[in-house]
Amino acid sequence: KQEVTQIPAALSVPEGENLVLNCSFTDSAIYNLQWFRQDPGKGLTSLLLIQSSQREQTSGRLNASLDKSSGRSTLYIAASQPGDSATYLCAVTQGGSEKLVFGKGTKLTVNP
């Protein structure tokens, strides 16, 4: 059974700092990995999707990497802003399945 773990559970940083969020998964037979953002009491916004054959994806200040063999992904946020404060969720799609398996998320607070 696939399990997704995110570390740390919470992170507080001053504005302008670069930061890394970590995600690990137990079964490397994934189809893709996605990073989402969730604001309090809201739904999910997809940030980046990495196919299993890819190593990284970039969008603006965000960069996500994937090391499938070791079961790890990182989300790098450059020059953090208070508006980046949210919970960031990592999810994998298992090979041969359309189901998403989520981690518990990392709650990020960027202080002005």
Place this chain on the structure above:
Amino acid sequence: GAVVSQHPSRVICKSGTSVKIECRSLDFQATTMFWYRQFPKQSLMLMATSNEGSKATYEQGVEKDKFLINHASLTLSTLTVTSAHPEDSSFYICSARQNLPGGLGRDTQYFGPGTRLTVL
């Protein structure tokens, strides 16, 4: 962009009543929709996969007679929590997968804003 709505956004009900939650894809057709449940500080857990015109597929441990899913059209799926109890209080989120030619878009699920259910 593809937008998914949910209604209601928040509902409070008495124990023993039934609650219906709607999930709509506003500007695209979705053969497949998904229902998730999220408890505080926990992961989103998939409850069931809803397929238009056929029975939903439930995840292990999810009671199909308690969580009734109907996907009668390509833009609407409903989740009914029957005889709700306080332990059913949770945040329910749906997502929809866009139908595109050649199977394009199968990677992407568009998520609704969620429904906060509180059972007293």
